[in-house]
Amino acid sequence: xxxxxxxxxxxxxxxxxxxxxxxxxxxxxxxxxxxxxxxxxxxxxxxxxxxxxxxxxxxxxxxxxxxxxxxxxxxxxxxxxxxxxxxxxxxxxxxxxxxxxxxxxxxxxxxxxxxxxxxxx
Amino acid sequence: xxxxxxxxxxxxxxxxxxxxxxxxxxxxxxxxxxxxxxxxxxxxxxxxxxxxxxxxxxxxxxxxxxxxxxxxxxxxxxxxxxxxxxxxxxxxxxxxxxxxxxxxxxxxx
Numbered sequence: 077x078x079x080x081x082x083x084x085x086x087x088x089x090x091x092x093x094x095x096x097x098x099x100x101x102x103x104x105x106x107x108x109x110x111x112x113x114x115x116x117x118x119x120x121x122x123x124x125x126x127x128x129x130x131x132x133x134x135x136x137x138x139x140x141x142x143x144x145x146x147x148x149x150x151x152x153x154x155x156x157x158x159x160x161x162x163x164x165x166x167x168x169x170x171x172x173x174x175x176x177x178x179x180x181x182x183x184x185x186x187x188x189x190x191x192x193x194x195x196x197x
Numbered sequence: 198x199x200x201x202x203x204x205x206x207x208x209x210x211x212x213x214x215x216x217x218x219x220x221x222x223x224x225x226x227x228x229x230x231x232x233x234x235x236x237x238x239x240x241x242x243x244x245x246x247x248x249x250x251x252x253x254x255x256x257x258x259x260x261x262x263x264x265x266x267x268x269x270x271x272x273x274x275x276x277x278x279x280x281x282x283x284x285x286x287x288x289x290x291x292x293x294x295x296x297x298x299x300x301x302x303x304x305x306x
Binding site: 115122124125128136139180181184185187 | 198228229231233235240241242243246247250252253284286288293295296297298299300
């Protein structure tokens with residue numbers, strides 16, 4: 077059974093750096109075709125894809141946020157970490173991590189429960 | 198960046214009716230199109246991948262079709278639990294990209 081869980085601060089101040097950790101089980105991020113992505117959703121708004129890291133350490137970022145994002149993986153700890161610099165109140169959102177695999181067209185087939193992050197001074 | 202446009206923004210139907218949701222891409226995404234269902238306070242759930250393949254455990258009343266730039270999610274006969282927000286998502290390779298549509302809210306009439 078695949079599970080993912082996001083963790084990190086619930087409140088950050090403007091200009092600070094946000095660090096979120098996705099801890100997963102039930103799969104290995106060293107298996108060919110597997111990826112873990114980050115997606116966010118501001119309150120009452122649509123989903124927005126942020127970043128994706130693949131089993132072979134290939135990393136992809138949203139073009140509009142690329143300069144602020146870094147995604148890394150620790151295969152031994154079954155974790156993926158997303159950092160976002162220079163946080164702003166518009167970055168207030170629920171942040172999800174999700175599993176993807178080539179067998180389901182790289183779609184996000186299993187999601188974490190999400191973690192709400194508020195940006196406020 | 199490929200933009201996905203979903204229509205309508207809101208769809209009002211009754212249980213038992215057929216729902217047809219549309220997703221249009223600004224350029225071809227081949228068949229790399231997925232559909233998700235999201236209920237209030239919950240994470241999205243994958244329904245369809247590669248435009249027409251149902252994900253594990255998804256009822257047969259959900260079906261997807263289309264390729265290139267025009268895609269459709271059809272719910273053949275609405276059940277009470279189907280009223281939710283639906284998102285499409287593309288994962289194109291040429292160029293590489295990943296975007297979500299703005300969502301369609303399916304509400305009870």
